[in-house]
Amino acid sequence: MRFILHILVILLLFTCLACENENEPAMHPESNITGYWINPVYYNNIVTYERSYQLMDHEYGLAIKSDNSLIERKNAGWCGTPPLSYADFEGSWSTKDSTIYITVGYWGGTTEYEWKIMRIKEKLLSIEVINQEHNIDQ
DSSP states (O other), X not given: OHHHHHHXXXXXXXXXXXXXXXXXXXXXXXXXXOEEEEEEEEEXXXXXXXXXXXXXXXXXXXXXXXXXXXXXXXXXXXXXXXXXXXXXXXEEEEEETTEEEEEEEETTEEEEEEEEEEXXXXXXXXXXXXXXXXXXXX
């Protein structure tokens, strides 16, 4: 009986150690973050996106390009009541460590995002929203 208990404890330890690295931020997020990101799921200040082959019509999404430019497809006007109209807004991005900085237009000016990259997997991107500022054009 003790032998089986020892085996179970060892297996449990190996299982815990194998899962530990999954929660570490990407060392070089810029190499994995490029692409199309859609279907945001919000939980408090954490947002998780799915990778796609293109932006979807009439839905929110980000196209993060390797030349540090991006397109954010989002609501085209001030009214958030359906039916919504979507437009593509151009912007730029940069990274420092595991933080991504985004500046992008919106219908009334520019928005600046500061996101901490929590996890990048082949098909998922999770970020923590650190700061978000909307600057109104005058």
